[in-house]
Amino acid sequence: MHFSALWPYLGLPPEKVSFVYWASMLMGYVSDGAYYCRGGFHKFADSLVTGLKQAGGEIYFKSKVSKINVCDNRVQSVLLASGQVIQAETVISNADMLQTVHDMVGKEYFPKRYLSRLQRMQTSCSIFVVYIATDLDLVQAGAHHEAFYYHELNHEVNYNNALQGEVSWMSVTVPTLLDDGLAPKGEHLIVLTALANYDQAENWQQAKADYMKKMLDFADSKINNLKSHILFIEAGSPATMQRYTLNNKGAAYGWAMTPEQVGASRIANKAPIEGLYFAGHWTMPGGGVYGVSYSGVQTAQKVLGLTRQDELWALCASTDGEL
Ligand SMILES: Cc1cc2nc3c(=O)[nH]c(=O)nc-3n(C[C@H](O)[C@H](O)[C@H](O)COP(=O)(O)OP(=O)(O)OC[C@H]3O[C@@H](n4cnc5c(N)ncnc54)[C@H](O)[C@@H]3O)c2cc1C
Incomplete structure (x- = not known):
């Protein structure tokens, strides 16, 4: 259960993902540790x-x-x-x-x-990302560099709900907790990530604001008071991923x-x-x-x-x- 909680890294829940690929990723973390690029990816x-x-x-x-x-x-x-x-x-x-x-x-x-x-x-599914700059004290708020939150204990349900357009799980990444040079003193960057189905919305330009709000509400329920400390917010939908990478339907993997x-x-x-x-x-x-x-x-x-x-x-x- 705990091992499989990182399934979103490969875009498929435990029942569907390749165990061998999954295990080699996990063994990489166990044997070599996880690394972060100072200065951003x-x-x-x-x-x-x-x-x-x-x-x-x-x-x-x-x-x-x-x-x-x-x-x-x-x-x-x-x-x-x-x-x-x-x-x-x-x-x-x-x-x-x-x-x-x-x-x-x-x-x-x-x-x-x-x-x-x-x-x-x-084809793999796509991703919806929300980028936030905040002046909330995230150290005091107890935030972590990367945390995964799920509505359901069953990851297949979370995955299927995500394909239907629900924000049923999300990762919250705070790069500034590891690399404080990325933001001015007293400020933090937050990245909210969820898998998303390109075909779920007919027009992502219209659907984007609502999806972003759902992600933000979810994050606010985990990081108290986040919504009232936002300095900047922007989102990237599956259509954005497609536009920048030319990967079919914004396929993430x-x-x-x-x-x-x-x-x-x-x-x-x-x-x-x-x-x-x-x-x-x-x-x-x-x-x-x-x-x-x-x-x-x-x-x-x-x-x-x-x-x-x-x-x-x-x-x-x-x-x-x-x-
Ligand atoms: C939002 C998001 C978050 C992710 N997070 C992670 C993560 O945390 N860890 C992880 O391991 N993986 C992550 N992934 C997956 C990972 O980013 C991809 O698997 C990987 O970047 C793919 O690399 P690539 O070189 O195959 O293709 P891409 O990175 O898609 O690069 C393809 C390049 O080709 C260019 N291109 C396409 N068509 C043309 C053309 N006709 N002419 C010229 N150029 C063209 C595109 O502009 C693009 O620059 C994430 C993916 C997404 C979308």
């Missing part, structure tokens, strides 16, 4: 950018890829929405997989079996993390087109920051033809990052 992305630039890479921001051009079953180039064409023998996509296969490459380049397998895959869709059962890192690879939460091994980081390592090995991971690290060290 963006620091993690920043460090990847630094590494890529040090290795001679170039990053294009706000540059949508419209097409991945293929000829004779081999990747040729990438077309940006700006019209720029970038020649490439290897393309690694971490964009939404259906978008990559159907729109960027084109269904006609993939075997029928591959397409029908994609059709059968189930790519394909749902069921036993049939994780690890070796997820879509392989190498596509059936020469030079096309996948990284991220739509491919092996699975979703979440750890899973997608690992998929990046796996895919790098495949591109370089290295069977063992230590060969990759040795190569990185010997070339000073320049591959």
